[in-house]
Amino acid sequence: MSSSVSPLAPKTVPDMPVIAGVRLATAEAGIRYKNRTDVLLAVMDKGTAVAGVFTRSKCPSAPVEWCRAKLKGGKARALVVNSGNANAFTGKTGRASTALTAKIAAKAVGCSESEIFLASTGVIGEPLDATKFDGVLGRLADAAEPGDYLAAAKAIMTTDTFPKVATATVKLGKAKVTINGMAKGAGMIAPDMATMLSFIFTDAPLAPAALQALLKSGVEDTFNAVTIDGDTSTSDTLLAFATGAAAEQGAPKISRASDPRLKAFVKAFNQVLANLAEQVARDGEGARKxxxxxxxxxxxxxxxxxxxxxxxxxxxxxxxxxxxxxxxxxxxxxxxxxxxxxxxxxxxxxxxxxxxxxxxxxxxxxxxxxxxxxxxxxxxxxxxxxxxxxxxxxxxxxxxxxxxxxxxxxxxx
Amino acid sequence: MSSSVSPLAPKTVPDMPVIAGVRLATAEAGIRYKNRTDVLLAVMDKGTAVAGVFTRSKCPSAPVEWCRAKLKGGKARALVVNSGNANAFTGKTGRASTALTAKIAAKAVGCSESEIFLASTGVIGEPLDATKFDGVLGRLADAAEPGDYLAAAKAIMTTDTFPKVATATVKLGKAKVTINGMAKGAGMIAPDMATMLSFIFTDAPLAPAALQALLKSGVEDTFNAVTIDGDTSTSDTLLAFATGAAAEQGAPKISRASDPRLKAFVKAFNQVLANLAEQVARDGEGARKxxxxxxxxxxxxxxxxxxxxxxxxxxxxxxxxxxxxxxxxxxxxxxxxxxxxxxxxxxxxxxxxxxxxxxxxxxxxxxxxxxxxxxxxxxxxxxxxxxxxxxxxxxxxxxxxxxxxxxxxxxxx
CATH class of the missing domain: 3.10.20.340 (ArgJ beta chain, C-terminal domain)
Known part of the structure; x- marks a missing residue:
């Protein structure tokens, strides 16, 4: 992996606020790397809406297929991300691995397997041994705290030279809502996102369909307008989670993306996407410009x-x-x-x-x-x-x- | 330019036979390089048929536009190629430069300007001073001899590390006909040929339409199946010239590419194209494999x-x-x-x-x-x-x- 930080890295890292309804934890599961975190568990409160966009590769990874299938439910309770192994082109073993990971996570969090979302990044074609998550995810679920987005962004890095986070706070109705995001690059980045994973969290009360529409429209001029080498990964995954916790502060529940009350939110949401996408370009493999x-x-x-x-x-x-x-x-x-x-x-x-x-x-x-x-x-x-x-x-x-x-x-x- | 020869260069260079009706000469015109030949003049006998395929770039070079226009006549008396300057994206100056070059060449050879074909390779966007050809082309026309294809291939090189020639001899009717080819690469090579120039000469008596059909079909699995970096040049030019001199040895005059008597010729013609195309791949910039x-x-x-x-x-x-x-x-x-x-x-x-x-x-x-x-x-x-x-x-x-x-x-x- 690269040892020196890209000269194009942002000079400052934003303070990432807490988002009500989201708890994070990371661990060293030894997937491939030594002496660094390589697994992230995000636990979301009940009622969290989820949306996602994925690689257009005709040979997507097992976790991409898993997420696509589970998106139909529109609800999420946990996100499990590992780095070091993409679980891509791993055949039946790959599907078994996603199923086992989801099973372990569902047990750890106490929810249905269909509320578990998965992403993997790293080498393609190597079997991912999901038994490594056994025990780890349970400990992470106990340890998860409303908090360290920078640590989470570090756990999902591969050849990235710096962790990528962005945040925005904006009014929705009379309530203040927050949008936090993280991403990892860094090669194989082309339209439709390539080796890119990105996760967005907000406490805004958005219905799954509204969140999905926002995401689909938002990527067009942000993540889909970034290319490193024209190569498209099997694993591109951008997931957005809306816990809805801001409803308690009076934020209106939004069911349609076209809702005029959402205007400022949409702008802030797209800014977070644009910020993360630009950071991906700033950390293109070997990039100096x-x-x-x-x-x-x-x-x-x-x-x-x-x-x-x-x-x-x-x-x-x-x-x-x-x-x-x-x-x-x-x-x-x-x-x-x-x-x-x-x-x-x-x-x-x-x-x-x-x-x-x-x-x-x-x-x-x-x-x-x-x-x-x-x-x-x-x-x-x-x-x-x-x-x-x-x-x-x-x-x-x-x-x-x-x-x-x-x-x-x-x-x- | 690169100093060491590609490790993938062919181990041997074929002896290139003479082709009746074709005379070649090269010179140092000082277009850009010092102490090397950078201009090639090929003079063809009256009645020579010409065919060509070109880059599909929407921003072709001035010489490509010139050749496309002149192809309609189907007849060629001379080919002028320079290396060091592609005369591409040079606006009105570029068109004036091709017109002046053709004028000088037509005078030197004693033919119509519409029988002159031009190709330029090298830097894009720099004006090409065609007055440098004044005098040079006249001397070359006088000096041209039925001969040195390797010297010709050397004069058209840019970042190529070795000259590229290929030859085949085959029966057409009862006569023996010859096909000689040369090419230059070496980067910006993608389907539709990219920074590639290639010239094929034969003494077979082929009508322009038959030669054009052969060429169009022949490039599909040869030059159009080679890519170095996916970039497509503004200057790709493949021209074929058929002097028809073999008619004197009894070769039948061929008016259609589908003529069954042409079967062995087509195979040999395509082998020459394939050989040259492979040499282009073997000399991709920086190539080691x-x-x-x-x-x-x-x-x-x-x-x-x-x-x-x-x-x-x-x-x-x-x-x-x-x-x-x-x-x-x-x-x-x-x-x-x-x-x-x-x-x-x-x-x-x-x-x-x-x-x-x-x-x-x-x-x-x-x-x-x-x-x-x-x-x-x-x-x-x-x-x-x-x-x-x-x-x-x-x-x-x-x-x-x-x-x-x-x-x-x-x-x-």
Missing amino acids: LVEITVEGAKTKASARKIAMSIANSPLVKTAIAGEDANWGRVVMAVGKAGEPADRDKLSISFNGIRVARSGARDPDYDEAQVSEAMKAPEIAIRVSLGLGKGRDRVMTCDLTKEYVAINGDYRS | LVEITVEGAKTKASARKIAMSIANSPLVKTAIAGEDANWGRVVMAVGKAGEPADRDKLSISFNGIRVARSGARDPDYDEAQVSEAMKAPEIAIRVSLGLGKGRDRVMTCDLTKEYVAINGDYRS
């Missing part, structure tokens, strides 16, 4: 997204940024390969606000020395104007460094 | 191709191979992200003939030590069986190494 790609003037937003993703996933663009080279020719290449409407002779491209190309050729005022200086910044904004329409979108990625190759060439060994 | 990916049991061949390309373009699969790690979990990931029909629990995967996964889980007989030893080979064959249908396809790629990042992080500087 955070890259924001804005495409404007496209025919449609969907077209802008496709072009932005083509740029964000281009190894040649990403290695150029690693080399602090404002190689806009490669940006043109990536625009061209996206297959979306583009007119070479209307293209403009800028790096960190300095226009390097316009109207299909090098900008005559383009000063290589000035741009080279700008490329030394840890955050690079690439803006592409297509000049065709009003479609606009923005995605986040990071550069492609030798460190990425080193991390992924030695991951298993 | 040649990787052949076969997908079988897919619903259709198109589905198999899409899955094979998803595996071939996955940075995580490619870095694992660089690390000599038989990380079949990442192969599953890449199958899953392709979006094509796949049943996780029917998947089998092997590396160099050793089955590591079957029926959705690790093969119980899988011996890690044996596979680790096999992964040290310079050529890695990944075979994925989906167990769904009869669709089968095969693509070639290479591994992703730190050297790739180094080459592309420093390309312009």
Whole structure:
């Protein structure tokens, strides 16, 4: 695993408030790692609503299949997450492992197995020995406290170099409600979230359908607009839990996502998702530069997204940024390969606000020395104007460094 | 540019026979490089048929646009190729540059400008000063001889570490006809050929339409089945020239690609394309392993191709191979992200003939030590069986190494 923290890590970590109805505990179960926590148990009060979005991989992991099936109930009492082993492509053993984990957790928490949600991250294709949870989950259920989200975020890390948490507090009716989130990256991150796990907790009283609608809409411009290497994991899981405890402080019960009382909440909820998604990009494997790609003037937003993703996933663009080279020719290449409407002779491209190309050729005022200086910044904004329409979108990625190759060439060994 | 030859380079270089009706010459025009040839002129006899396939980039280079327009005539008298500057995304200057180059070449050769074909490779976005060809092309036209294909292949190299040539001789009717080819890679190689230039010459008497049909069909399982980094260049150009000189030895004139007399020729033609395409993969930037990916049991061949390309373009699969790690979990990931029909629990995967996964889980007989030893080979064959249908396809790629990042992080500087 990486030993040094990403230079792009946020400078400060927020204080994470308690959320009524949620208790957390972590342990060292020895799944794969030594001397670090690798299992998280979150226990939620009765009546907690759950929603989720998952990888679109055609070969999802066993825990993803488990969660998809259990989501129909809309209720959750516990979340069990382990790091070190993804329980993916483990066949019947994998399904047996999720069933056994859920059984152990249900007994520990005192609920139905269908109220248990599971996520696993780490190596693919290795059987996960769920008997390791026996005893551990019982102790965790006893020890769980309303509390340490940072410790929870640490327990779910794999090649992440820093734990990722975010929080927001907002009014819902007359009550103050809280949204806490955590996430882990760090490679195999592409739209539809990839090796990413993220868990959101709130005390807002939201019905499962409302929470699901919020989540589905919220990921579109946050987690689904982040890519590290274009690879999509078998295990992407984003789960949201709403305990409803704020109803006691007068928060209204919300059954529909379109409820106008939810406006401020939706904004705060999406900010938490955006914050976590950006942290994932900041912790891309081997990343030294955070890259924001804005495409404007496209025919449609969907077209802008496709072009932005083509740029964000281009190894040649990403290695150029690693080399602090404002190689806009490669940006043109990536625009061209996206297959979306583009007119070479209307293209403009800028790096960190300095226009390097316009109207299909090098900008005559383009000063290589000035741009080279700008490329030394840890955050690079690439803006592409297509000049065709009003479609606009923005995605986040990071550069492609030798460190990425080193991390992924030695991951298993 | 890279200084050491790829360890995957072919051990021997074929003797390239002369092709009647084709004369070649190279020169140092100082386009960008010092002390090396960077311009190739091929002069063809009157009556030479031409065909071409090009990048599908929406932002093609000026020479690609030039060739597309001139292909309609079906006749060629000269080919001018320069390395060091791609004349791509150079706006009006780029179009003026192709027009001037063609004008100079037409004068040098004594033909119409519409019989001149152009290709440029190298940096994108820098104006190409075509006045550098003035004088040079005249001297080259005088010096051109029926001959040195290896020297020609050297003149068109950019980050290639070795020149790429291939040849075949075959009967057409009672005459012996020859097919010679050359190509350059080496990064930005994806389906639809990417930074790839390739030129095929034959003395077979083929009508332009027949040659075009052969070429279009031939690239499908050769050049279009090779990917280095998934990036598609603005400049991909594959041109084929048929002088027809073999008619004098009794070769029949062929007007349709479906002509049964062409059977042996088609096979040899496709072998030349396949040979060159494989050499491109062997010279992928930073490549240390040649990787052949076969997908079988897919619903259709198109589905198999899409899955094979998803595996071939996955940075995580490619870095694992660089690390000599038989990380079949990442192969599953890449199958899953392709979006094509796949049943996780029917998947089998092997590396160099050793089955590591079957029926959705690790093969119980899988011996890690044996596979680790096999992964040290310079050529890695990944075979994925989906167990769904009869669709089968095969693509070639290479591994992703730190050297790739180094080459592309420093390309312009």
